[in-house]
Amino acid sequence: MISVNILKKRRDILISKMVAKSAILIFATPENIKRQNEYQFRQNKDFWYFTGFNEPNALFIIVKKDDKFTQKILFNKPKDPDNEIWFGSNLGQDSALTKIDVDYALPWNVINENIYRFLIGLNTIYYAWGEYVEADTLVFDALNNIRNDKSHSSIIPSTIIDWRPLVHEMRLFKGPEEIELLRIAGKISALAHTRAMKACHANMFEYQLEGEIHHEFSYHGVKFPSYNTIVGSGNNACILHYTKNKNKMCDGDLVLVDAGCSFKEYASDITRTFPVNGKFNKQQRELYNIVLTALKSALLMLKPGIIIDEVNNVVINIIVNNLVKIGILKGKVDELISEGTYQQFFMHNLSHWLGLDVHDVSRYGKSMKNQILQPNMVLTVEPGLYISPYANVPIEYRGIGIRIEDNILITETGNECFTNGAVKEIELIEDIMKLKKIN
Numbered sequence: 001m002i003s004v005n006i007l008k009k010r011r012d013i014l015i016s017k018m019v020a021k022s023a024i025l026i027f028a029t030p031e032n033i034k035r036q037n038e039y040q041f042r043q044n045k046d047f048w049y050f051t052g053f054n055e056p057n058a059l060f061i062i063v064k065k066d067d068k069f070t071q072k073i074l075f076n077k078p079k080d081p082d083n084e085i086w087f088g089s090n091l092g093q094d095s096a097l098t099k100i101d102v103d104y105a106l107p108w109n110v111i112n113e114n115i116y117r118f119l120i121g122l123n124t125i126y127y128a129w130g131e132y133v134e135a136d137t138l139v140f141d142a143l144n145n146i147r148n149d150k151s152h153s154s155i156i157p158s159t160i161i162d163w164r165p166l167v168h169e170m171r172l173f174k175g176p177e178e179i180e181l182l183r184i185a186g187k188i189s190a191l192a193h194t195r196a197m198k199a200c201h202a203n204m205f206e207y208q209l210e211g212e213i214h215h216e217f218s219y220h221g222v223k224f225p226s227y228n229t230i231v232g233s234g235n236n237a238c239i240l241h242y243t244k245n246k247n248k249m250c251d252g253d254l255v256l257v258d259a260g261c262s263f264k265e266y267a268s269d270i271t272r273t274f275p276v277n278g279k280f281n282k283q284q285r286e287l288y289n290i291v292l293t294a295l296k297s298a299l300l301m302l303k304p305g306i307i308i309d310e311v312n313n314v315v316i317n318i319i320v321n322n323l324v325k326i327g328i329l330k331g332k333v334d335e336l337i338s339e340g341t342y343q344q345f346f347m348h349n350l351s352h353w354l355g356l357d358v359h360d361v362s363r364y365g366k367s368m369k370n371q372i373l374q375p376n377m378v379l380t381v382e383p384g385l386y387i388s389p390y391a392n393v394p395i396e397y398r399g400i401g402i403r404i405e406d407n408i409l410i411t412e413t414g415n416e417c418f419t420n421g422a423v424k425e426i427e428l429i430e431d432i433m434k435l436k437k438i439n
């Protein structure tokens with residue numbers, strides 16, 4: 001559980017951004033009873049950020065009357081001895097008061113009749129509509145309740161503001177406690193990649209390598225990967241979201257492993273690409289070194305004051321120049337870039353934000369590319385090259401997919417890489433792969 005002090009800090013920042021006579025409503029992930037044996041519950045990350053509370057069916061409200069008077073309210077599931085026989089205990093209302101640090105904790109089963117009471121007399125509601133149908137119904141029913149109740153007809157909230165831009169801007173800048181969790185997530189994931197390198201051998205199945213990675217996660221106290229693990233060998237490395245992980249890995253192929261754990265809800269996201277048999281061949285080596293050079297150049301540039309697009313342009317330049325040198329692209333570098341010809345081989349973004357979510361919230365697209373980097377932002381750096389088996393290039397390059405992905409924190413002077421524990425130099429990978437295999 002996140003400490004009450006940290007929750008207080010986050011809530012105070014949020015309150016300072018709210019107007020007077022307003023309330024903010026943040027819902028937990030709803031429970032899906034019908035499917036409770038089929039899926040693992042994952043908490044809504046915005047709700048988690050302000051509550052550290054990991055149960056479904058809950059609503060966190062902050063009411064701000066003015067700068068001096070605020071109230072925090074939680075609706076959560078009541079204690080239920082019958083339910084506890086099957087599913088174990090839940091927090092209930094009494095403990096929520098201190099553990100979640102709220103002024104009132106009320107049972108979820110009476111939310112319909114009570115939610116509107118906290119909204120009477122306010123002008124503004126901060127609410128992220130469209131996340132959960134159940135939540136939209138509850139909120140709009142509450143507003144209708146106030147409208148229909150003649151005794152409260154004088155003030156009805158008339159402005160609804162989406163809180164996501166406010167909250168997601170806060171989540172873009174990580175606090176020291178978040179940075180530490182991201183650092184640990186990176187370390188554990190790096191150990192998992194190292195384990196995969198040691199365990200890998202020809203004729204092993206991709207899912208067996210996935211098993212090695214997940215074993216290392218759980219060995220270090222981590223239950224969940226932060227996204228579906230990708231183990232793509234041979235041509236499968238060119239499928240960006242390949243998660244079937246079902247093929248036998250062949251001698252002479254590369255395998256691309258994109259895997260990261262979620263440590264205390266904080267994500268890591270590492271990709272390493274290595275030869276199934278432990279030795280890169282000439283073409284694999286050539287392409288690998290292009291991607292590695294691009295990554296290293298990006299890591300040198302990423303610091304406060306720079307925009308991601310500048311770094312992206314340097315990466316594209318390195319990739320295109322080198323593809324021309326080895327004859328995979330033909331033509332003038334400038335034209336190959338301006339016409340986007342290279343995109344058949346490098347078709348995804350260089351970076352995304354990282355935090356509670358693996359593709360963490362905040363700006364994307366053009367606004368991410370133009371974002372001026374500032375200290376305490378955390379992002380991935382992930383150049384890649386994917387030469388389709390059908391590409392019109394010399395045959396020995398076809399079907400090679402390479403991505404190398406690190407996670408970095410922007411510091412006051414540059415960046416700190418969280419994922420250096422997983423080696424990426426060719427010689428170091430080959431050395432590790434020579435080490436005794438795990439049984």
Ligand code: GLY
Nearest residue numbers: 227258269382405
């Ligand atoms: N693993 C997902 C990504 O790299 O964005």
Ligand code: MN
Nearest residue numbers: 269380382405
């Ligand atoms: Mn990524």
Ligand code: MN
Nearest residue numbers: 258269270405
């Ligand atoms: Mn990834």
